[in-house]
Amino acid sequence: MGTKLRLRESPSQTAGPYVHIGCVPNTCGVGRPFMTDLGAVMLGDKTPGERIAVEGQIFDGAGDVLKDALIEVWQADHAGQYATATAGQPGVFSGWGRQATDLDTGRFRFETIKPGCVQCADGRLQAPHISFWIVARGINLGLNTRMYFSDEAQANAKCPVFLQVEEQFRPTLTAERNGDVYIFDIYLQGAKETVFFDI
Amino acid sequence: MKARPEQFQSRDRTWQPKALTPAYKSTRLRAPGRPPVLFANTLSETTGPVFGHDMIGPQDNDLICNYASSDGAAIGPRIAVHGRVRDENGRVVPGVLIEIWQANSAGRYRHKNDTYLAPLDANFGGAGRTITDKKGCYTFQTVQPGPYPWPNSENAWRPAHIHFSVFGSGFAQRLITQMYFEGDPLIPLCPIVQSLNDPAAVNQLTARLDMDTAISMDRLAYRFDIVLRGTTSTPFENRLEGN
Secondary structure, three states: OOOOOOOOOOOOOOOEEEEEHHHHHHHOOOOOOOOOOOOOOOOOOOOOOEEEEEEEEEEEOOOOOOOOOOEEEEEEOOOOOOOEEEOOOOOOOOOOEEEEEEOOOOOOOEEEEEEOEEEEOOOOOOOOEEEEEOOOOOOOOOOOEEEEOOOHHHHHHOOOHHHHHOHHHHHEEEEEOOOEEEEEEEEOOOOOOOEEOOO | OOOOOOEEOOOOOOOOOOOOOOOEEEEEEOOOOOOOOEOOOOHHOOOOOHHHHHHHHOOOOOOOOOOOOOOOOOOEEEEEEEEEEEEEOEEOOOOOOOEEEOOOOOOOOOOOOOOOOOOOOOOOOOOOEEEEOOOOOEEEEEOOOOOOEEEEOOEEEEEEEEEEOOOOOHHOOOOOEEEEEEOOOOOOHOOHHOOOOOOHHHHHOOOEEEEOOOOOOOOEEEEEEEEEOOOOOHHHOOOOOOO
């Protein structure tokens, strides 16, 4: 007792170009025995909250679209609470979604609800946001970022996490609204490079 | 009992591979140029999806059988891969989802983008999933994947490997990695493996032959333990579970 056993985190390795087989097998022709892809459907008929979709593409340093990436999102419910429901059950909102970027177009789309504000430990409120985790060929360690909402400028201006990002880079985290769809394009390099977080 | 971990220990980014490792060509256009912005964990990082044992089918962790016809089985050296998931504090991590995927024994993936000339195996899909038990343990039955060439550079070959995707209790623990096989001469030649800065890191991803778990006249076994990020809370705040 009292000795702290310190192990080192398993080192990350790239998900590679065939991540679909293990994580979204129905997008690449494997399917069997996994007839549905985990995280493919985030909502049920009775999930409360404003229905939205999040769409975008991921661009590399040459401006080309990633067609082999995998994205997971994690978000609070409409009231700002993280679900305790078991993920992967149809019709239950767990707050977790997973999509590959389309093998032909590179587009991704999540159909979800707009999250509420999540409280910090000190009681301050974070602006509504969706956490993103991105893996792909050429990404050695999964990339974490957050999507904020362009129509939540007041909440964004008070969000303790958003404010830690240098002002000039904040627009890279803010999705523009187009009807019920928020467009969130992610840039891995270059002048428009998205802010990634060390969480 | 403690409700939620307050924070995960910050990730050791000297131990983890750098984003840009030019010998692995695909990183050149995909590695972010700016360092990631550090902030203290909130609930958005310390919580994460929970998966139930009831979503796992009986053959989900058996890649020898789970794609095969009723009288068929995957071709290749039969192996069991097993291990335990712990966190950096040495606590076992029960109830977390592990997904694996791999090439078949000829080095070919069942994926529409894989055009390698080696054949597909009609009885092998290459995907498996399981959830760790109360002791943090997991097991897969599979066939040993083959090495295969890839277009990174002239005559580049990947060592035999199995991809692992692991969830923790918090979204900040999410991890994808690859398991290699003890003694594979391609390991030191691979720029993906060599994206790791420390031989100890390569060693941690190298599964050991485990003759105690091998089954006579049936299959060999390899042991591969996984470590997820731990919390900053001390081990005394929870029941000690290491054994």
